[in-house]
Amino acid sequence: MIPELGQLALALALCLALAQSVLGLLGAARGETVWMAATRHVARGQFVFVAIAFLCLAYSFIANDFTVAYVASNSNSALPLHYRIAGVWGGHEGSMLLWILMLSVWTFAVTLFSRHLPLEMVARVLGVMGLVSVGFILFILFTSNPFLRLFPAPPDGRDLNPLLQDPGMVAHPPMLYMGYVGFSIAFSFAVAALLSGRLDAAWARWSRPWTTAAWCFLTIGIALGSGWAYYELGWGGWWFWDPVENASFMPWLTGTALIHSLAVTEKRGAFRSWTVLLAIVAFALSLLGTFLVRSGVLTSVHAFATDPTRGIFILALLAIVIGGSLLVYVLRAPKIGLGGGFEPLSRESMLLANNVIFASAAGSVLLGTLYPLALDATGLGKISVGPPYFETVFVPLMAPALFLMGVGPLARWKKASLPDLASRLRWALATSVLAGLVLPFAMGRWGAMVALGLLLAAWVAASGFVQLYEKVRNASSGANSWVRLQSVPRATYGMLVAHFGVAVFVVGVTLVKGYETEKDVRMERGDTVEAGGYTFRFDGVTAVQGPNYAAQRGQIVVTRDGRPVTTLNPEKRVYRVQSMPMTEAAISPGLTRDLYVSLGEPVGATAWIVRVYHKPFVDWIWGGCLIMALGGALAASDRRYRLAARRPREQYAAVAEMT
Amino acid sequence: MPRLLALLLLLSAAPWIAAKEAAPAAPDPVIEERMMALATELRCLVCQNQTLADSNADLAQDLRNQIREKMRQGSSDAQIVDYLVARYGDFVLYRPPLKATTVLLWFGPLLLLAVGFAVLLRRLLKRRAAEGTTVSAADRKRAAELLVAPPGEPR
Amino acid sequence: MNRYAILIAVFVALLALLAVGLKLDPREVPSPLIGKPAPSFELPELHEAAKTFREKDMIGKVWLLNVWASWCVSCREEHPVLLDLAASGAVPIYGLNYKDTREDGLAWLKGMGDPYKLSIFDADGKVGIDYGVYGVPETYVIDKAGIIRYKCIGPLTPRIVKEKVLPLVQELERA
Numbered sequence: 001m002i003p004e005l006g007q008l009a010l011a012l013a014l015c016l017a018l019a020q021s022v023l024g025l026l027g028a029a030r031g032e033t034v035w036m037a038a039t040r041h042v043a044r045g046q047f048v049f050v051a052i053a054f055l056c057l058a059y060s061f062i063a064n065d066f067t068v069a070y071v072a073s074n075s076n077s078a079l080p081l082h083y084r085i086a087g088v089w090g091g092h093e094g095s096m097l098l099w100i101l102m103l104s105v106w107t108f109a110v111t112l113f114s115r116h117l118p119l120e121m122v123a124r125v126l127g128v129m130g131l132v133s134v135g136f137i138l139f140i141l142f143t144s145n146p147f148l149r150l151f152p153a154p155p156d157g158r159d160l161n162p163l164l165q166d167p168g169m170v171a172h173p174p175m176l177y178m179g180y181v182g183f184s185i186a187f188s189f190a191v192a193a194l195l196s197g198r199l200d201a202a203w204a205r206w207s208r209p210w211t212t213a214a215w216c217f218l219t220i221g222i223a224l225g226s227g228w229a230y231y232e233l234g235w236g237g238w239w240f241w242d243p244v245e246n247a248s249f250m251p252w253l254t255g256t257a258l259i260h261s262l263a264v265t266e267k268r269g270a271f272r273s274w275t276v277l278l279a280i281v282a283f284a285l286s287l288l289g290t291f292l293v294r295s296g297v298l299t300s301v302h303a304f305a306t307d308p309t310r311g312i313f314i315l316a317l318l319a320i321v322i323g324g325s326l327l328v329y330v331l332r333a334p335k336i337g338l339g340g341g342f343e344p345l346s347r348e349s350m351l352l353a354n355n356v357i358f359a360s361a362a363g364s365v366l367l368g369t370l371y372p373l374a375l376d377a378t379g380l381g382k383i384s385v386g387p388p389y390f391e392t393v394f395v396p397l398m399a400p401a402l403f404l405m406g407v408g409p410l411a412r413w414k415k416a417s418l419p420d421l422a423s424r425l426r427w428a429l430a431t432s433v434l435a436g437l438v439l440p441f442a443m444g445r446w447g448a449m450v451a452l453g454l455l456l457a458a459w460v461a462a463s464g465f466v467q468l469y470e471k472v473r474n475a476s477s478g479a480n481s482w483v484r485l486q487s488v489p490r491a492t493y494g495m496l497v498a499h500f501g502v503a504v505f506v507v508g509v510t511l512v513k514g515y516e517t518e519k520d521v522r523m524e525r526g527d528t529v530e531a532g533g534y535t536f537r538f539d540g541v542t543a544v545q546g547p548n549y550a551a552q553r554g555q556i557v558v559t560r561d562g563r564p565v566t567t568l569n570p571e572k573r574v575y576r577v578q579s580m581p582m583t584e585a586a587i588s589p590g591l592t593r594d595l596y597v598s599l600g601e602p603v604g605a606t607a608w609i610v611r612v613y614h615k616p617f618v619d620w621i622w623g624g625c626l627i628m629a630l631g632g633a634l635a636a637s638d639r640r641y642r643l644a645a646r647r648p649r650e651q652y653a654a655v656a657e658m659t
Numbered sequence: 660m661p662r663l664l665a666l667l668l669l670l671s672a673a674p675w676i677a678a679k680e681a682a683p684a685a686p687d688p689v690i691e692e693r694m695m696a697l698a699t700e701l702r703c704l705v706c707q708n709q710t711l712a713d714s715n716a717d718l719a720q721d722l723r724n725q726i727r728e729k730m731r732q733g734s735s736d737a738q739i740v741d742y743l744v745a746r747y748g749d750f751v752l753y754r755p756p757l758k759a760t761t762v763l764l765w766f767g768p769l770l771l772l773a774v775g776f777a778v779l780l781r782r783l784l785k786r787r788a789a790e791g792t793t794v795s796a797a798d799r800k801r802a803a804e805l806l807v808a809p810p811g812e813p814r
Numbered sequence: 815m816n817r818y819a820i821l822i823a824v825f826v827a828l829l830a831l832l833a834v835g836l837k838l839d840p841r842e843v844p845s846p847l848i849g850k851p852a853p854s855f856e857l858p859e860l861h862e863a864a865k866t867f868r869e870k871d872m873i874g875k876v877w878l879l880n881v882w883a884s885w886c887v888s889c890r891e892e893h894p895v896l897l898d899l900a901a902s903g904a905v906p907i908y909g910l911n912y913k914d915t916r917e918d919g920l921a922w923l924k925g926m927g928d929p930y931k932l933s934i935f936d937a938d939g940k941v942g943i944d945y946g947v948y949g950v951p952e953t954y955v956i957d958k959a960g961i962i963r964y965k966c967i968g969p970l971t972p973r974i975v976k977e978k979v980l981p982l983v984q985e986l987e988r989a
Binding site: 235242299300301341342344349352353356357359360361363364367368371375380381382383384385386387388389392393397519520521522523524526527528529530538600609610 | 679680681682683684685691699700702707708709710713748749750751752753754755756760761763764765767768771772775776779780783784786
């Protein structure tokens with residue numbers, strides 16, 4: 001009964017989404033106020049029914065209803081409750097349902113936080129989002145229905161893939177999808193603005209907090225995925241340039257360019273057509289990512305069970321949604337004015353340069369990901385493009401961006417002066433060069449790449465301090481520094497924190513790549529091995545039983561200079577239902593290092609192959625990402641957006657007309 | 660029997676007596692390190708989404724052994740790569756070789772950046788030329804007047 | 815307008831590429847040995863360990879080399895097709911028993927039937943590597959000069975035999 005209810009709810013959601021699009025877009029085109037006002041309520045109704053459908057599927061999982069085919073292939077009665085819930089998005093069909101749940105959540109949020117926007121704008125935005133919803137709900141109902149029944153029902157399910165039975169599975173997909181799907185709002189705002197023919201600074205101001213929020217979620221989602229791979233996969237890697245990882249990274253790169261571009265469009269009304277294009281491209285890359293993961297076109301560790309029919313459907317969706325919006329763009333873009341003028345050397349031009357770099361980076365990742373397919377399709381051969389390519393290409397692209405990160409925020413709008421910038425930044429430059437030259441020795445040995453990485457990270461951090469210092473010093477109000485610190489807008493803190501997060505991230509990557517140690521040894525009971533100054537003693541292996549697995553658990557005692565540090569218990573598990581063996585690494589995280597141990601194979605009767613890693617500063621990688629996301633959250637919650645929510649609509653319309 | 664018991668006791672105590680610095684898993688650590696460095700740039704053809712270094716598939720183990728063997732015989736990394744490509748094609752390399760068909764791949768990013776900056780620069784300079792505004796003499800005079808604060812008024 | 819139309823053109827090209835991609839198999843590894851001489855080997859026979867067999871022994875004949883193993887599940891699918899092909903006498907089939915044990919290999923042939931003129935025994939898989947084997951079963955069509963002309967990855971089906979293998983064999987016989 002419940003699954004059928006879910007399917008019905010989905011069908012109703014489809015009708016409401018259709019109504020939402022029609023009422024929104026036609027209503028705005030024809031100026032029908034009643035229709036436009038109704039769009040909000042219809043959108044909320046869509047959210048309610050999508051949520052019901054999702055809850056029905058979740059209920060089927062929790063109640064172990066194996067008559068539902070999807071539940072039977074992704075769950076098991078011995079599976080702990082939280083993994084039964086995470087199992088809802090463990091396969092293709094359920095994850096698509098999660099996708100549209102996120103879309104409807106964002107839609108709902110737009111209906112709540114858009115009181116200050118002109119009705120016509122809101123109606124169009126909701127209308128465009130409604131079209132996307134229609135496309136995806138149709139996709140689910142016709143090719144990926146999670147509610148299909150299985151007769152006869154199996155006595156028990158095939159269990160969730162053991163690799164997915166992890167806290168990472170609970171958090172990573174929802175965060176990631178919130179990010180991916182969140183870019184649909186920036187997209188909808190852009191298309192709505194194109195359709196209304198009114199692209200101005202106000203549009204950028206409305207769009208910005210939504211885009212930044214989506215970017216925050218995507219940053220967290222990607223960081224969670226990377227951290228999960230690190231501790232789950234057993235060999236300490238944290239990014240593989242796998243096609244699916246790239247599929248999430250490309251929207252992130254484009255999204256970063258977008259939030260910077262929106263800043264310029266909001267402040268100066270400049271490069272509007274480029275910002276609109278970025279918004280369309282960011283969402284296009286999200287949709288492309290969905291296609292790549294589910295169509296079977298590329299091989300990937302993450303790929304879902306693939307089916308060409310699904311691939312064709314998503315391709316059609318991509319063609320219609322993006323093709324349509326590009327068409328609107330091509331028709332309307334020439335009419336968009338130039339906006340505020342600026343000199344070749346100015347904050348605007350530096351932000352534009354930043355955009356070029358990030359767009360090139362996203363383009364390069366796309367090139368590398370799709371090139372093997374392009375060669376194969378044209379019969380020119382079959383190649384692989386993997387981490388060696390991406391690392392060679394990506395790092396040189398990002399270095400100039402890091403440099404600009406220090407200079408850009410200090411440059412004046414409209415016209416900047418090079419000597420002025422140089423003098424303000426001379427101490428930051430000196431500090432950075434010193435850091436690059438000296439710090440590597442503190443880690444053990446000097447290396448050019450490490451020096452460069454540390455130099456750039458120090459540059460970003462030091463110039464960030466200069467920015468904060470100048471803001472405080474120049475603040476007009478406040479007798480003392482504390483008051484002046486408080487007067488700096490939250491969005492500025494957001495920027496400083498986010499950039500600082502980038503510096504932390506770069507330090508993590510540089511130091512881990514430069515100084516990590518790995519020891520692959522054969523250990524008898526009592527044997528020791530040394531890595532990174534720590535001594536690891538192997539105390540043998542015992543057999544243990546888990547809720548749905550049997551394991552061999554090793555015991556490794558770690559000491560440093562004779563003093564005990566920690567005990568690590570790596571495991572080799574065999575999950576009973578799928579008979580799949582899995583290695584669980586044991587990690588001792590720390591601010592300055594991770595100690596990482598995993599069991600290899602048993603050798604003979606008593607010995608085991610053990611892999612021991614010392615990874616300095618590796619947690620700074622994900623710490624940096626979280627700090628970036630924090631910066632984004634600060635920026636998105638700036639007072640002017642919250643105040644704006646209370647200001648009457650008409651005032652905005654008047655302001656918009658003038659620019 | 661008592662002698663057997665004593666022997667067994669002695670043998671079971673042996674691991675503790677013999678506790679030592681663990682031996683490297685591989686017989687030849689230098690070759691091993693070189694092999695693993697090469698293997699991380701090669702694709703496992705069975706699992707296809709793991710490197711040859713990480714995969715536990717039979718073929719991966721066989722190929723790793725082959726590489727070790729060839730290194731011991733003195734082959735260079737380039738020769739080993741050629742050996743594998745001759746049998747499995749370019750697909751086995753994660754670092755795509757530079758050929759006529761991959762020139763666009765390797766130079767693409769640089770090209771994108773260069774074109775992007777070229778377009779940007781052109782637009783910026785064109786924009787500046789278009790906005791060459793001239794300020795009239797009357798406006799200059801008025802501006803000068805406005806900028807000089809009358810006595811007694813704060814600037 | 816024409817400046818922006820580039821965007822549409824790029825997008826359409828991307829869609830076309832992805833559409834073509836849906837029909838391709840990203841996991842298939844095409845063989846670089848097509849058109850090249852069959853790698854040389856000298857291996858003991860499966861049935862008679864004392865005798866050896868070399869690819870040179872087959873110069874002047876068109877033949878099939880089929881890589882199989884007793885532990886290979888897909889080989890069972892393919893075996894009836896091989897038996898039919900052998901019975902028709904169109905082309906001699908030689909087997910390469912890949913990474914198996916003699917007992918298992920012999921028992922398998924006894925139980926399933928033996929379509930091979932003879933099978934050679936590649937215990938450690940070295941010859942398999944030379945031939946670029948990555949997923950058993952695989953089948954090679956080799957011509958009179960000892961050049962590999964075609965490789966079938968995965969089990970042979972009646973359709974592949976009819977559409978690819980037999981026409982090629984006939985063409986090579988005429989040469």
